[in-house]
Amino acid sequence: MANYRNLEDLLKTVGTYIKKPESIEKITKAYNVAASLHEGQLRKSGEPYIIHPLNVAGILAELHVGPDTICAGLLHDVVEDTACSKEELAAEFGDDIAEMVDGVTKVGQIKFASLEQKQATNHQHMLLAMARDIRVIIVKLADRLHNIRTLGVMSDEQKQRIGRETLEIYAPLAHKLGIFTIKAELEDTALKYVDPAYYNKITDKIRNDSSARMQNVDHTINEISNVLLDNNIEDFKIKGRIKNIYSIYKKMVNQNKEFEDIYDILAIRIIVDTVGECYQCLGLIHANYTPVPKRFKDYIAVPKPNMYQSLHTTVISKDGFTFEVQIRTQEMDRIAELGVAAHWAYKENANYNKDREQFEIASKLKWYGDLLKFSEEDKNDDAKEYVDQVKDDILGTTVYVYTPTGEIIDMPLGSTPLDFAYRIHTNVGNTTVGAIVNNKIVPLDYELHNGDIVSIKTNKNSFGPSENWLKIAKTNNAKHKIKSFLNKQNRDVLLAHGKQLIDEEFRFNKTTSADLNDDFVKNNFSKNNVNSLDDLYVEVGKGNLSPKTVYAKYAGTDTKNPEDLIAKTIERNQRILTTNSSTGVVVEGLTNPQLKLGSCCNPIPGDEIIGYVTKGNGIVVHHSSCKNATTFQKERIIPLKWATNPGRKYPASIKIEATSSMTLLVDIMNTVSTCNMSILAINANSNADLQTIVKLKVMTTNLLELEKLIINLKRVKNVFNIERDNI
Ligand code: MN
Numbered sequence: 001m002a003n004y005r006n007l008e009d010l011l012k013t014v015g016t017y018i019k020k021p022e023s024i025e026k027i028t029k030a031y032n033v034a035a036s037l038h039e040g041q042l043r044k045s046g047e048p049y050i051i052h053p054l055n056v057a058g059i060l061a062e063l064h065v066g067p068d069t070i071c072a073g074l075l076h077d078v079v080e081d082t083a084c085s086k087e088e089l090a091a092e093f094g095d096d097i098a099e100m101v102d103g104v105t106k107v108g109q110i111k112f113a114s115l116e117q118k119q120a121t122n123h124q125h126m127l128l129a130m131a132r133d134i135r136v137i138i139v140k141l142a143d144r145l146h147n148i149r150t151l152g153v154m155s156d157e158q159k160q161r162i163g164r165e166t167l168e169i170y171a172p173l174a175h176k177l178g179i180f181t182i183k184a185e186l187e188d189t190a191l192k193y194v195d196p197a198y199y200n201k202i203t204d205k206i207r208n209d210s211s212a213r214m215q216n217v218d219h220t221i222n223e224i225s226n227v228l229l230d231n232n233i234e235d236f237k238i239k240g241r242i243k244n245i246y247s248i249y250k251k252m253v254n255q256n257k258e259f260e261d262i263y264d265i266l267a268i269r270i271i272v273d274t275v276g277e278c279y280q281c282l283g284l285i286h287a288n289y290t291p292v293p294k295r296f297k298d299y300i301a302v303p304k305p306n307m308y309q310s311l312h313t314t315v316i317s318k319d320g321f322t323f324e325v326q327i328r329t330q331e332m333d334r335i336a337e338l339g340v341a342a343h344w345a346y347k348e349n350a351n352y353n354k355d356r357e358q359f360e361i362a363s364k365l366k367w368y369g370d371l372l373k374f375s376e377e378d379k380n381d382d383a384k385e386y387v388d389q390v391k392d393d394i395l396g397t398t399v400y401v402y403t404p405t406g407e408i409i410d411m412p413l414g415s416t417p418l419d420f421a422y423r424i425h426t427n428v429g430n431t432t433v434g435a436i437v438n439n440k441i442v443p444l445d446y447e448l449h450n451g452d453i454v455s456i457k458t459n460k461n462s463f464g465p466s467e468n469w470l471k472i473a474k475t476n477n478a479k480h481k482i483k484s485f486l487n488k489q490n491r492d493v494l495l496a497h498g499k500q501l502i503d504e505e506f507r508f509n510k511t512t513s514a515d516l517n518d519d520f521v522k523n524n525f526s527k528n529n530v531n532s533l534d535d536l537y538v539e540v541g542k543g544n545l546s547p548k549t550v551y552a553k554y555a556g557t558d559t560k561n562p563e564d565l566i567a568k569t570i571e572r573n574q575r576i577l578t579t580n581s582s583t584g585v586v587v588e589g590l591t592n593p594q595l596k597l598g599s600c601c602n603p604i605p606g607d608e609i610i611g612y613v614t615k616g617n618g619i620v621v622h623h624s625s626c627k628n629a630t631t632f633q634k635e636r637i638i639p640l641k642w643a644t645n646p647g648r649k650y651p652a653s654i655k656i657e658a659t660s661s662m663t664l665l666v667d668i669m670n671t672v673s674t675c676n677m678s679i680l681a682i683n684a685n686s687n688a689d690l691q692t693i694v695k696l697k698v699m700t701t702n703l704l705e706l707e708k709l710i711i712n713l714k715r716v717k718n719v720f721n722i723e724r725d726n727i
Helices: 007-014 021-037 051-062 067-075 086-093 095-108 117-131 134-149 156-176 180-194 196-230 245-254 275-288 330-338 340-344 354-364 366-375 383-395 417-424 426-430 476-508 518-528 533-542 547-555 562-578 627-631 664-674 703-713
Strands: 237-242 266-272 311-316 322-329 398-402 408-412 432-437 440-442 454-458 595-597 609-613 619-623 637-639 650-659 678-686 691-700 719-724
Touching (some): 007 051, 021 086, 051 067, 051 134, 067 086, 067 134, 095 134, 134 156, 134 180, 156 180, 180 245, 196 237, 196 275, 266 275, 266 330, 275 311, 275 322, 408 417, 417 426, 426 432, 426 476, 432 664, 476 533, 476 547, 476 703, 518 533, 518 547, 533 547, 619 627, 664 678, 691 703
Parallel strands (some): 266 322, 595 619
Antiparallel strands (some): 237 266, 311 322, 398 408, 432 440, 432 454, 650 691, 678 691
């Protein structure tokens, strides 16, 4: 454990693997900036403050991290503890270093309220989720390591708190990253403060016992060396080591074992050149010593999640001592000591790429990959825009909420349960029907707070996002996904609607539209910018093209040239636009007709309508199949049209038949409100057969919207029939 007292000490370690003058210059500059910013500040021990970041950088250099990470180590406390801002740092040292320092600062602000086991795991996740860049965690671990090395000057209470936090959160993180050297030192140093009596008990035992065992091990090492040499394995290293104190502590406390009962306090490590030699060694060891049953583990064939690889076996020496033997290659040994840090160890001349490095680490470390998975979803879908948006979300200010299983999710400030749902998975978002926060039902636009436990209610039959969700969602991630759902769905609905209108028109003319195809559409409608049959359906569905025009083209009865047609369309649209009737209904040739919507059938845009000229009441608009229409006098019926965009809402009644159930009304009301429609009236009657008839009156913009509602109501549990009422 090196102690760094000045820049020269640091540069000595750095210089073992970083040679480029510009890198050394950058590190020197970072040191000078940090030293002048911390000027006059003292540590509790009385030392100048700069000693702390200097040693953090030193620990990082021992892990062979890149020059930017060393700079981040030197500068890690300047945003928190000096007047320097993140922006100033970015201007001086670039975004990469500024982001890392910002990450370390944010991570340092997390308050660990409880250190119970389950919570501790969450806190580890929270740290990781927050850091995002794995180098931030490495800097934080180096920071913590130096702090705990110098914990002696703190109060007893601080020693306890920092020690426990280290054991519960930071050491396990170092373990997950496979950085054994840091993990072991964090654990042993923390234990010294958390349980000094037990710590001393174990160190005493090791001191008294290990001389005997160590002697024995030295003897065994010689024996093994000879066995290997006799079998033509010449290039190997072999050494004995004592298990770290905290691992012994855990075995004694958790497994209730006596010190003497722990097999692997002593380990002999054999390092060879090739994997083949590893297995050869294992065979030789087992041939010469008695293995302890069930103690053999092959982490070469099946590496640990933190990338650790080795063969482990426990054998009994000729003198009756048990000891563990670890066999691995040099590369495996490096990874065992340095973990992630070994994997990414700075290679001066390789083209360094931060994103590729993250990707490589993620692909090696399964759990880290899982953590970043959410941003991988939809990767091919407008990838760049999407990644930028997600980045935006991450760099914004953050709230932390829990899933029902205790996982911590970080969300931008102001996020709603919808954002949360889309963060969990696109499918969760798209099928959201409600949200429960801290055991209470909340509206979807509820603003999430730190510590909220959020559970999303989904229904796979739900109708999916509505336009309104775009206003509720705060994150670009959720908005992006809602938009792509809506775009797709709107087109599907319009397409189906247009096809239906065309089919009806052709049936009316006693033929079928079966001969319509892309070529026909291209030949006849490319001037309208419609080039495929599907596009034609969509345009008709939108009302931009009339099915009559399509039929006229098809039947060849259309004698006008396209220019005339366009002129006529423009003229018609202008007439529609000049309509100022509040009904949204257009009477050809009349600019301001006196119109009234029939209350018998409540027609809505999209319905086929007729006008009935009354005496004194103007024209009453009816659904073309209104039950009163049979009584109308033919000569007083006039054709009517809907304006293209009436821009108001209309009442519509529907009748729902269902098997009676406790939740029927609630389900219906939830469906309506999630469709962003309002209920004017609802009433339910049940009969003796346990059937319920619900009459529902809603406000709607048009038939499409109402049809969507009906489709979704049909999916409500126990509903078996729905129809428009009073038509
Ligand atoms: Mn620090």
